[in-house]
Amino acid sequence: MPLLWYMCNNGTCCDVRLRKSNVVVVQYRDEGYLVLDGLLSPEECDALRDRMSEITEQMDVPEHCRTQFSTDHDEQLKKQGNADYFITSGDKIRFFFEKGVFDDKGEFIVPKEHSLNKIGHALHAYEPLFKAVTHSPKVQVMTEPSCCEGLQCIYIYIIMVFSITFFGTVGGAVLIHGEVVHRSAANTSDASRHVYTFHIMESQNTIWSPENWLQPTEELPFPSLYT
Template identity: 95%
Template sequence: IDVCTHNVVVVQYRDEGYLVLDGLLSPEECDALRDRMSEITEQMDVPEHCRTQFSTDHDEQLKKQGNADYFITSGDKIRFFFEKGVFDDKGEFIVPKEHSLNKIGHALHAYEPLFKAVTHSPKVQCIYIYIIMVFSITFFGTVGGAVLIHGEVVHRSAANTSDASRHVYTFHIMESQNTIWSPENWLQPTEELPFPSLYT
């Protein structure tokens, strides 16, 4: 579906709160993103105190990390968050690095040129022009498809229990004109990295 020429997808998105777009990225674009992520993963040097498993639960973060700062202050950085059971009691990997990660966040769109190019691509800009709402967009690296999720739709990502990695690239877009970003949101712009415009 070409979202720039089919009003039906706009109606579907507004009615259902999400939209699946097949083949938004080409196989070549997916391969390039996957190859770059493999390089980042292979080169990651994670300090011992950061070798903690990822959790979106604040109390669990406190229990595992002593505080939630590593996650809370990651909005303008590229940091690594790990699945459960990937380290031994000394903090050493017990699985291959490429299978250890839950996510890498949260500033790939700012510091990694390939991810920045996708985030600010004409394809994404076109979607935003026609959807005109706050949404999250997740690209699935295996087929180049994307899922748009409205910002008011409650959603979650369950643990990946399969043998295959779940290659996705997720970012969030919001309307900035005549809006105020909630100071209660954990993700805040910083002097080092203000929220970038989609059209830059």
């Protein structure tokens, strides 16, 4: 289970740690990404997977809330644009599904564990294991500055007409600059892509745009990483 981090646009949250290697600094600033192997232990990854299996098995989603998640622009507008279930999920744990996992009556036609596209967006707040990872000293240190081989998880575009390929490792992390163009294609393999993704932004002298769909709430303000 790799971690996928989206870092602040100005890159300042990486500077302190990354000064130790000018090569790494140059790569991050020029290419907008870093691959960090071994951030989490295999045991930590297994614990996260086990807990996610429990959450998935226990989920009870009403039919009218069985929202398909899509990164396609037109499908986003169609499926999610007016869906309160998605828009109000910033301070909750909710389930979003792949295409073709329900029959005409809204019943599952695939195993629950294979039906999900994502679970969002407040695991870091309400699930102790995920909260511990998100706010762990290992992550905090990195901000002061194998997957299945052949299983495509993400495309990162260095130049708009080219993309790069790299292999991740179990417990590794991919740091992605906030301005990097990237995408994930549909998973058509028989292997699941287990990734825990969280976003980090610099809070000092930064204003969170009111136009962003995900907004902090009174119940769950954006937490400081150092908590």
